[in-house]
Amino acid sequence: MVSSTLPSRTGYQRRRLTWEIWIVLAVTVGQSALYSVLSLVRKLLAPVPLGSQQTQVNPSRDAQAVWDVVYQLLAVFFALALVALVVYLLWEPGSNALRRIGLDFTHFGGDLGRGVLLAAVIGLPGLALYAAGRALGITVAVVASPLDAAWWTVPLLVLSALRAGLTEEVIFIGYLFDRLRRLGWNDWSIILTSAALRGAYHAYQGFGAIIGNVVMGIVFGWCYRRWGRVMPLVIAHTILDIVAFVGYPLAAALWPGVFAPIPSPSPTPAS
Numbered sequence: 001m002v003s004s005t006l007p008s009r010t011g012y013q014r015r016r017l018t019w020e021i022w023i024v025l026a027v028t029v030g031q032s033a034l035y036s037v038l039s040l041v042r043k044l045l046a047p048v049p050l051g052s053q054q055t056q057v058n059p060s061r062d063a064q065a066v067w068d069v070v071y072q073l074l075a076v077f078f079a080l081a082l083v084a085l086v087v088y089l090l091w092e093p094g095s096n097a098l099r100r101i102g103l104d105f106t107h108f109g110g111d112l113g114r115g116v117l118l119a120a121v122i123g124l125p126g127l128a129l130y131a132a133g134r135a136l137g138i139t140v141a142v143v144a145s146p147l148d149a150a151w152w153t154v155p156l157l158v159l160s161a162l163r164a165g166l167t168e169e170v171i172f173i174g175y176l177f178d179r180l181r182r183l184g185w186n187d188w189s190i191i192l193t194s195a196a197l198r199g200a201y202h203a204y205q206g207f208g209a210i211i212g213n214v215v216m217g218i219v220f221g222w223c224y225r226r227w228g229r230v231m232p233l234v235i236a237h238t239i240l241d242i243v244a245f246v247g248y249p250l251a252a253a254l255w256p257g258v259f260a261p262i263p264s265p266s267p268t269p270a271s
Helices: 011-027 029-045 067-092 097-101 109-137 153-182 188-201 207-227 231-246 249-256
Strands: 055-056 141-143
Touching: 011 029, 011 153, 029 188, 055 207, 067 097, 067 153, 097 153, 097 207, 109 207, 109 231, 153 188, 153 207, 153 231, 188 207, 207 231, 231 249
Parallel strands: 055 141
Antiparallel strands: none
């Protein structure tokens, strides 16, 4: 269990810490959350109903395969560089930041077991919620990966899943828990705030995704409060995304009404 006993901060330290939090959010998940909310607003204002729209999670970045791979790898690299920056900010003399938030391999067997269990607990209800959201028209069709996969597609999707797991869990959970506790926030205030931010981060997918990710954020925050380790959360999140990304073509083939991309309207022939 994570210790919540931290030394009191001076006024200068509190202001500096507050500025650091806002800057980190502005260049990482907070920025993405704002764009995501704006994306949802634009979708709601569009003449097409929300349920008849779609969004891509891992779109191609270039028509030429070699450049697409290069840009995809660079996107993963720079995203992980932001995670490294956050870990660097958490580092203190005489204290290992990775060990403090539980992002190490000292308890990997237990972390793996908890991560797999957590992925199952979150994954099945999440799938049902997505299907319900699509049926109710409050969730857009999420195209999780290309249907015309090449040999390099799966490794890139696995890297993308790992990037998402590290980015979201290290920042939403490990970083915010550490910093907000130092400002005197209690654990449940941190859990609910982090969960709300996670929901906003996924708002571009529609209201079903917002609800699902808020619930996921509460569960993950509670688990971190109990276990004191980010690693099981990273493992669970990565497993969930690997299954979603790699399994998407199969899901689209088996349940096209729920998962398949929405066909583009055929152009009207000129008279």
